[in-house]
């Protein structure tokens with residue numbers, strides 16, 4: 001067996017110009033390290049040491065790409081190849097700047113502030129307080145289900161409410177909160193920012209953010225904010241001024257001859273920023289008051305909204321350059337800032353180009369897993385998708401990632417943009433538990449979307465296929481509505497991720513399994529966890545070990561839908 005992952009680099013998070021020792025776990029007696037330098041592939045003999053082969057090399061560039069030449073062939077990121085493969089099948093190593101250590105495998109909890117909890121005072125806007133997109137906003141009661149007019153519906157959750165909920169979140173065990181936008185905006189989702197330097201007064205203003213940040217710090221928890229820097233709100237003064245063709249702000253946006261302008265998905269309320277404009281650069285990247293810098297004293301990191309689209313000239317031209325610049329800006333203000341992007345499409349090329357610390361992604365986990373478990377077609381993936389095919393997608397995505405980013409991928413099943421997983425599984429709780437067990441067993445930073453842990457679902461009938469706005473129902477604080485068994489299960493998963501380094505930063509290896517069973521191994525410092533998932537349940541032959549979810553000993557033949565097994569060594 002050959003195995004090479006993050007644990008085999010010393011140091012694992014090197015700096016440019018630093019020497020790194022590269023180890024390959026293998027039975028091969030000899031081998032060469034092949035690596036790229038100045039456009040050429042150089043080679044270095046590897047020394048045989050206990051357990052494998054080792055070589056020392058200088059990290060001369062980032063990404064630094066390499067693979068192993070063994071007697072049986074070339075061993076790269078996707079396994080054995082007969083001929084020297086292309087660079088895309090080399091391992092990718094990144095040098096600093098890199099994700100902070102706290103972000104490795106951190107357990108996220110995603111909150112949509114208007115829908116999570118209301119504080120002691122009602123700060124929410126009242127019915128009809130203003131127009132959004134030409135129609136009056138609506139004030140809803142907490143127990144009312146969300147209607148089709150999502151952006152205009154306000155429930156009145158705020159940051160003081162969230163503050164009150166911290167004991168609940170700490171008890172659940174989550175470590176990092178990710179909040180969708182909190183800055184002043186006219187809609188309830190707040191992705192159309194009106195003022196980046198004001199925390200929305202309806203959420204409690206800066207005072208509430210400060211109190212929340214301090215309370216999180218005191219509990220050793222982290223806070224990640226949503227950075228909406230691809231577009232701005234049409235009511236923002238900068239855009240209002242830009243409507244005058246003579247204004248300096250005009251160049252911050254892309255206007256077409258017919259008077260229309262580039263925007264997010266053609267949504268008029270969201271004009272797209274042009275990063276070729278020095279004014280955009282100053283206001284969003286380099287200037288002291290750029291929001292990504294300004295708020296760094298009250299948060300630990302950023303999720304960059306629509307990161308894949310950020311760029312110049314109304315397009316994503318020079319995308320990598322501006323993502324890099326945004327991440328650097330945050331890290332200049334705070335060395336341990338964690339900056340990941342919402343990358344809806346190709347996560348791999350963007351991350352390999354050494355841009356961000358990770359990605360909130362769909363195609364590498366949520367889409368294939370949910371297509372498999374729900375049996376329903378998702379975003380062009382063939383349905384039904386079998387367990388082994390899903391494993392292949394998951395594995396290939398993982399294997400292609402730079403080694404330093406494999407454990408900081410924001411990995412999810414539900415979010416504010418897609419239908420909730422429980423709803424997609426038509427309320428099948430066992431299958432839902434399977435999905436979350438798989439999420440926590442898999443490498444990356446798992447994210448719980450608020451309410452999933454107590455069984456919150458969606459009000460729309462299954463035939464009305466939609467995430468937003470139905471996946472944004474208010475969190476029911478009446479505990480009678482909670483599924484306590486489910487909550488216990490989530491607590492167990494969170495606890496396992498936090499207490500088992502093998503689940504938090506171990507590598508990913510295949511594991512043979514019968515048809516219909518998705519199985520893999522996690523491995524770290526010689527310790528392993530074996531993970532099995534069968535949508536219909538399956539009879540498995542397993543080695544003697546402990547079922548981490550129940551604490552029971554198991555061995556031989558077992559009947560299971562999901563099993564995380566720590567073998568006795």
Ligand code: ARE
Pocket residue numbers: 150151189191228264267270305306307342344345362363379416417418468469
């Ligand atoms: C509103 C309405 C919707 C309506 C839409 C279009 O609520 O019902 O369909 O308008 O008129 C924000 C708000 C939304 C709002 C939207 C536009 O939260 O409520 O929708 O603004 O006003 C793709 C993008 C990805 C994007 C998702 C939604 O690549 O960037 O779609 N996500 C971010 C945020 C959103 C936010 C915005 C962008 C805009 O997370 O909340 O919307 O700031 C697959 C697909 C991808 C898709 C991905 C995730 O991978 O291939 O295309 O991502 O799933 O859904």
